[in-house]
Amino acid sequence: EGQLVESGGGLVQPGGSLRLSCAASGFTLSSHWMHWVRQVPGKGLVWVSRVNNDGSSTVYADSVKGRFTISRDNAKNTVYLQMNSLRAEDTAVYYCAGGGTWGQGTLVTVSS
Amino acid sequence: QSALTQPPSASGSLGQSVTLSCTGTSSDVGGYNYVYWYQQHPGKAPRVIIYDVTKRPSGVPDRFSGSKSGNTASLTVSGLQAEDEADYYCSSYAGGNEVFGGGTKLTVL
Numbered sequence: 001e002g003q004l005v006e007s008g009g010g011l012v013q014p015g016g017s018l019r020l021s022c023a024a025s026g027f028t029l030s031s032h033w034m035h036w037v038r039q040v041p042g043k044g045l046v047w048v049s050r051v052n053n054d055g056s057s058t059v060y061a062d063s064v065k066g067r068f069t070i071s072r073d074n075a076k077n078t079v080y081l082q083m084n085s086l087r088a089e090d091t092a093v094y095y096c097a098g099g100g101t102w103g104q105g106t107l108v109t110v111s112s
Numbered sequence: 113q114s115a116l117t118q119p120p121s122a123s124g125s126l127g128q129s130v131t132l133s134c135t136g137t138s139s140d141v142g143g144y145n146y147v148y149w150y151q152q153h154p155g156k157a158p159r160v161i162i163y164d165v166t167k168r169p170s171g172v173p174d175r176f177s178g179s180k181s182g183n184t185a186s187l188t189v190s191g192l193q194a195e196d197e198a199d200y201y202c203s204s205y206a207g208g209n210e211v212f213g214g215g216t217k218l219t220v221l
Contacts, residue, residue, distance in 0.1 A: 035210065037158075045158065045201050047209065047210040061209065102157045
């Protein structure tokens with residue numbers, strides 16, 4: 001069974017940057033569109049971004065457009081989310097998902 | 113990018129059936145057969161239980177079933193079990209982006 005593992009979360013100051021990674025094992029990333037979804041603890045799921053199979057098409061939620069960039073490296077079986085100009089309201093657990101599989105999430109905290 | 117509408121809570125007794133709703137628009141739920149349902153237990157990652165409106169991934173009990181009518185999708189849980197108590201979210205393709213519902217907390221009495 002396939003597995004997705006996120007990494008790269010942590011504490012960052014407002015205005016700072018982080019890059020999240022999502023590594024796939026037992027799961028062929030290139031077969032699927034991949035998404036990032038976030039969840040403030042205790043709140044609902046919010047879709048953030050998605051990238052198509054070969055990385056040629058990306059879409060973003062209005063709340064992150066122009067600040068976040070999704071990308072993928074199918075050779076490394078990994079998806080990324082580059083997050084710039086971070087705000088307090090970006091604080092959440094970030095999940096990567098695709099092909100019916102979800103990772104366990106990585107916590108991003110934006111605070112001074 | 114408006115969220116889909118789900119009732120915040122629902123409940124049912126052990127062994128009974130409950131149906132959860134997910135209402136969108138013709139631009140999302142009503143326009144595409146790409147509705148997903150997720151189950152999330154506290155502190156855990158979401159798990160896909162229904163995809164493409166009606167399909168069940170392997171390993172998901174057939175007590176879970178999905179349907180759609182117009183702009184509203186539904187998840188029916190039959191023969192409720194204690195472990196079904198969880199948060200349930202729906203999502204839909206919306207012509208490029210994806211949109212989630214706010215979630216329904218299902219309590220098993």
